[in-house]
Amino acid sequence: MEWIIKAEEFDPDKVEWNGTRFLLGNGRIGVRGTLDEYGKDQCVAVNMAGVYDQVEGKWREPVNAPNPAYTYILVDGERYSLPDREPASHQEGLDFKKGIFFRKTLFITPRGRVEISSERFCHYSYGDLICMTYHVRADFNCEIEIYTGIDNEIWDLNGPHLKNTRLYEEDGVLISANETQEKKIPVATGEKIHVDFRCERQVIQENDKILHRLTFIAEKDREYSFYKFMTVEKGPGAAERAKSAALDFYEKGYEMLYLDQVSVWGKSWDESRVEIKGNEEDETRINYCIYQLKILAPRFDKDLSVPARGLSGQTYKGAVFWDTEMFILDYFLYSDPEVAKTLIEYRIKGLKGAKIKAKEYGYEGAFYAWESQEDGFDACSDYNVTDVFSGRDMRTFFRDKQVHISAAVVFGIIKYIKATGDTTILKDGADELIIECAKFYDSLLLKKVHSDKYEIHDVIGPDEYHERVNNNLYTNLMAKMVFEEAIKLLEEGELRSRFEDDYKHIFIPTPNKDGVIPQFDGYFSLEDATLDEVRSRILNPKEYWGGAYGVASWTQVIKQADVVTALELFAQEYDRDILKANLDYYQSRTEHGSSLSACMYGLLHLQLDEVEKAYPFFEKTSTADLVQGGKQWAGNIYIGGSHPAAAGGAYQMMIYGFLGLSFEDGKISMKPRLPKDWEEVKIRLKYRGNVYEIIEEGKRGTCTKIG
Numbered sequence: 001m002e003w004i005i006k007a008e009e010f011d012p013d014k015v016e017w018n019g020t021r022f023l024l025g026n027g028r029i030g031v032r033g034t035l036d037e038y039g040k041d042q043c044v045a046v047n048m049a050g051v052y053d054q055v056e057g058k059w060r061e062p063v064n065a066p067n068p069a070y071t072y073i074l075v076d077g078e079r080y081s082l083p084d085r086e087p088a089s090h091q092e093g094l095d096f097k098k099g100i101f102f103r104k105t106l107f108i109t110p111r112g113r114v115e116i117s118s119e120r121f122c123h124y125s126y127g128d129l130i131c132m133t134y135h136v137r138a139d140f141n142c143e144i145e146i147y148t149g150i151d152n153e154i155w156d157l158n159g160p161h162l163k164n165t166r167l168y169e170e171d172g173v174l175i176s177a178n179e180t181q182e183k184k185i186p187v188a189t190g191e192k193i194h195v196d197f198r199c200e201r202q203v204i205q206e207n208d209k210i211l212h213r214l215t216f217i218a219e220k221d222r223e224y225s226f227y228k229f230m231t232v233e234k235g236p237g238a239a240e241r242a243k244s245a246a247l248d249f250y251e252k253g254y255e256m257l258y259l260d261q262v263s264v265w266g267k268s269w270d271e272s273r274v275e276i277k278g279n280e281e282d283e284t285r286i287n288y289c290i291y292q293l294k295i296l297a298p299r300f301d302k303d304l305s306v307p308a309r310g311l312s313g314q315t316y317k318g319a320v321f322w323d324t325e326m327f328i329l330d331y332f333l334y335s336d337p338e339v340a341k342t343l344i345e346y347r348i349k350g351l352k353g354a355k356i357k358a359k360e361y362g363y364e365g366a367f368y369a370w371e372s373q374e375d376g377f378d379a380c381s382d383y384n385v386t387d388v389f390s391g392r393d394m395r396t397f398f399r400d401k402q403v404h405i406s407a408a409v410v411f412g413i414i415k416y417i418k419a420t421g422d423t424t425i426l427k428d429g430a431d432e433l434i435i436e437c438a439k440f441y442d443s444l445l446l447k448k449v450h451s452d453k454y455e456i457h458d459v460i461g462p463d464e465y466h467e468r469v470n471n472n473l474y475t476n477l478m479a480k481m482v483f484e485e486a487i488k489l490l491e492e493g494e495l496r497s498r499f500e501d502d503y504k505h506i507f508i509p510t511p512n513k514d515g516v517i518p519q520f521d522g523y524f525s526l527e528d529a530t531l532d533e534v535r536s537r538i539l540n541p542k543e544y545w546g547g548a549y550g551v552a553s554w555t556q557v558i559k560q561a562d563v564v565t566a567l568e569l570f571a572q573e574y575d576r577d578i579l580k581a582n583l584d585y586y587q588s589r590t591e592h593g594s595s596l597s598a599c600m601y602g603l604l605h606l607q608l609d610e611v612e613k614a615y616p617f618f619e620k621t622s623t624a625d626l627v628q629g630g631k632q633w634a635g636n637i638y639i640g641g642s643h644p645a646a647a648g649g650a651y652q653m654m655i656y657g658f659l660g661l662s663f664e665d666g667k668i669s670m671k672p673r674l675p676k677d678w679e680e681v682k683i684r685l686k687y688r689g690n691v692y693e694i695i696e697e698g699k700r701g702t703c704t705k706i707g
């Protein structure tokens with residue numbers, strides 16, 4: 001299988017996308033796959049998980065640390081670097097088996113050829129370490145100057161976040177010591193270099209950079225190399241630790257750290273890689289998705305979850321959405337249950353904030369943050385989209401009305417307990433959390449005088465284009481599930497009776513004569529325009545389709561799977577005909593404008609054994625970061641970056657869909673539904689403390705306990 005994805009030439013239009021698809025990470029830091037000489041205009045980022053900052057009047061977002069990998073060269077006094085100089089050849093890419101980014105560039109100078117190459121990795125065993133090696137070779141004698149060090153000119157969407165910067169050298173380590181604006185959190189990067197050739201060395205400061213200058217006369221055809229040990233630290237003593245850790249890693253040496261990197265990644269792949277005989281391309285795709293999930297897993301820190309754009313930058317404020325529980329969690333449940341637990345604990349810790357949010361809106365119980373940052377703080381703004389026509393901020397209701405988030409949190413906990421058998425989290429706060437979420441939905445219920453049904457009004461379901469709707473199928477079904485789970489936890493008493501009553505009476509929209517369930521009250525009376533018609537009404541390519549006067553708002557065109565998501569989760573409660581009718585109806589009306597959409601269609605098709613219909617959705621969800629062209633803008637707001645929910649959706653399609661795995665009462669059962677050309681699929685996964693190897697071919701499968 002191909003473990004290397006790469007670009008074979010330099011294309012200035014792909015700089016931002018390459019940064020995302022060649023992303024490195026280890027759960028604590030994410031380092032975009034950008035070139036050594038790039039700066040903030042090329043979207044370089046060393047993204048720090050869980051460190052947030054707000055500059056007055058702007059959005060609160062995660063902090064990007066100063067970039068310690070910054071490097072460029074001069075040959076006979078002339079700078080040779082991209083994107084300003086045309087290369088004779090160029091290659092850059094990612095070896096995702098080892099978590100290594102590489103590049104090789106050839107420049108033709110007036111006197112001959114100069115080749116530079118480098119490799120970089122975010123160490124998988126040490127959360128604070130980035131390593132790099134850089135080589136230069138010329139086919140003529142020349143003077144070379146290498147500039148390498150820390151670049152403090154940081155790419156920020158809503159920055160600058162760092163102040164009180166001090167750039168200095170101490171004990172041979174370059175250090176950038178800073179503080180965040182809002183909470184004055186110390187943030188530091190350190191850089192220690194090992195140079196294996198003779199040169200004149202100086203440390204210089206230019207603009208916001210502290211750099212080594214290495215000057216030497218390069219002999220024709222000789223390769224000159226250096227190695228860098230770079231540390232990223234936060235919190236009290238960050239600068240001191242950045243220095244001492246850089247010195248420690250320097251002592252260990254590049255080779256040992258490299259071998260360790262390869263070996264920990266190898267072990268990690270042994271535990272979770274998917275093998276597909278018969279379709280190498282799909283094999284690469286699914287394992288690349290797994291890579292994207294592995295690099296954002298909080299393995300070193302507690303109190304963290306997974307941001308919607310991973311560690312690829314500051315999009316969506318580095319916040320945690322329902323994406324985590326509904327799309328991403330499942331991979332960790334069956335590959336790294338410890339990480340899954342951390343994700344759940346993050347929500348338990350956020351309960352306090354969720355209770356405060358519920359109160360703020362006049363509800364009982366726990367209303368989780370739509371865009372959750374540290375301690376569950378809701379970073380979602382009331383004006384979350386900018387109108388491209390007026391330049392004004394638009395009132396959106398994501399924060400106030402996307403009430404389905406609390407149910408997603410409960411759903412995640414239930415999945416966690418089912419997969420791991422670990423019920424200890426209940427007494428550690430999850431039971432309170434579930435009951436508080438049930439109280440929240442209880443306080444949302446409305447009873448009309450002449451009806452015995454309880455309704456939920458004024459919400460946004462998964463489809464964000466239709467705001468403030470009543471009786472969204474998904475929301476009501478999820479609320480019902482929360483009542484059911486809360487009932488299981490409660491002894492007889494007033495609260496339990498109340499939830500029982502809620503469970504019995506909550507209104508669940510029913511199918512029309514064609515078997516189609518309205519997404520919300522009145523959905524069918526909206527204009528039934530086609531997707532193409534709606535698209536043709538757009539006046540500006542960046543305009544937002546939803547909100548007050550979006551082109552989709554008054555039509556049946558929806559952003560993403562909504563009823564289909566509901567039916568995928570609760571399929572057992574509906575007849576096949578109903579499932580089919582809804583898939584058909586909603587498919588032609590879905591923009592798939594969110595990367596969360598495709599996998600839900602795919603999963604539901606697979607529940608119906610419609611493998612061929614499901615397959616294109618697998619292709620789409622598994623390549624969300626492998627093909628260029630995902631949405632980059634919502635109004636004037638940049639939303640580029642990686643798509644872990646789509647990757648998680650691909651994993652779900654693999655295990656629940658194609659392999660048809662179900663996990664009940666300690667037993668794994670299989671129902672293979674493999675695409676035609678997949679001759680055999682092999683996967684390893686963890687379930688209730690054991691490791692299993694599952695092999696399926698055609699309609700048969702074996703499941704063997706191997707550890």
Ligand code: BGC
Pocket residue numbers: 308316321322323462464559560593594596645
């Ligand atoms: C989707 C949401 C999702 C968010 C973060 C939005 O575009 O509509 O469902 O949670 O992106 O991925």
